[in-house]
Amino acid sequence: MNSAVNLPLDLPELSIGTAAEGLVRRTILPSGVRILTEHIPGSRSATIGYWVAAGSRDELGAVGTTPSRYGSTHFLEHLLFKGTPTRTALDIAIAFDSVGGEHNAVTSKEYTCYYAKVRDADLPMAVDVLSDMVTSALLDPVEFETERGVILEELAMAEDDPSDVAGERLFEAVLGGHPLGRPVGGTPEAIRAVTREAVWEHFKAAYRPNDLVVSAAGAVDHDELVARVVASLARSEWDLDTPATPRARRSTTPVALDAGHPLTVVTKPTEQASVMVGLPGLVATDERRTVMAVLNSVFGGGMSSRLFQEVRERRGLAYSVYSYAPSYSDAGIFLMYAGCTPGREGAVTELMLSELRRLADDGITADELRRASGQLSGSAALALEDSDTRMSRLGRSELTIGEFVDLDESVRRLSEVTADDVQELAATILEGSVSIAAVGPITDDAFAATVGA
Structure with a gap:
């Protein structure tokens, strides 16, 4: 490969040769779901991620206009591991622990990713579990209140780290009133105030077929993965029959920043x-x-x-x-x-x-x-x-x-x-x-x- 390759959103199939005889392929499903793989010759494991373009900056604007939604993104990162109609939180944990796999999630300012690393033989299981989590999370009211306490403990831990505190304050200062200046995890006040209904609305607005990107690398066969993702999503309540284009990427035009606190x-x-x-x-x-x-x-x-x-x-x-x-x-x-x-x-x-x-x-x-x-x-x-x-x-x-x-x-x-x-x-x-x-x-x-x- 000699140059960068554009990833247009109106191209259903794309293949890219990479260094060391690697191969990247992308398929866009009729529902707007995007699936990308990179086959790594000789690998016996695979890492897979389910991405949505919803981060802490999106808790206002496209999702809503009330401060009560602050912290929803971080809340969802926790709650999607707490169970679905077919799996309890323990079932999800056992599924990965019993095969020596790793699973976790990351919330950022512009996206959220739920991921797992497993042996090649266990990749179908990882697809089924992650698909279930992302499409069919219960957001159980009891679990919601439990996780509220967990998140508050997490924020308290970060507050005890002076470098974390300095970093959060500096983002607020440099970015001024821009949504990127808000803490990724929310503030204790926001986490205490946010309701399950607000987080549920955030989930429904941001977790839809044309928002989803699935990426996998390692010992992965693209066609087999696409078939497995399609089958696992078909078991959800998502509307996969209505044709949709992938959600447009964010504007990359630099914004004028209000001068923050010096x-x-x-x-x-x-x-x-x-x-x-x-x-x-x-x-x-x-x-x-x-x-x-x-x-x-x-x-x-x-x-x-x-x-x-x-x-x-x-x-x-x-x-x-x-x-x-x-x-x-x-x-x-x-x-x-x-x-x-x-x-x-x-x-x-x-x-x-x-x-x-x-x-x-x-x-x-x-x-x-x-x-x-x-x-x-x-x-x-x-x-x-x-x-x-x-x-x-x-x-x-x-x-x-x-x-x-x-x-x-x-x-x-x-x-x-x-x-x-x-x-x-x-x-x-x-x-x-x-x-x-x-x-x-x-x-x-x-x-x-x-x-x-």
């Missing part, structure tokens, strides 16, 4: 101050996303990165320090993080920002460019040794980007990134508003004075 401080009695600095980044389909990957690698993506070397190795100001750049359909963020001794948070923050300014002013060296390209190429190749990664690549490509990019094409794109590209993007990032979130035994006034916010 400084947010959460005072907590912790041993360290957790500091995050953020600026607006790139959307997921931006042509500069490969440049962003290189920039992040050089700046804060590893032990040889500038942040790690300057903040930790040379100055000893932090143990954990890094950067990353999450992107979504219509917005993105560039983030820097450091955990440091209280009292040093201002110096560390200014140091992180000054390193970004230095990169924008002076660019990167040829050696840094070479190392970043090697790091990204190597890590991508190693990740693809796992069927989980390949399954996720299929699902995200179909739901968000609308194109399939193989390893060879990724490496080719990396080879075309120049030092000038990286410097120009760094300068562009610095044109955005800087937001800072800090958690620890610090105060607003002291921190604001230190960083000049």
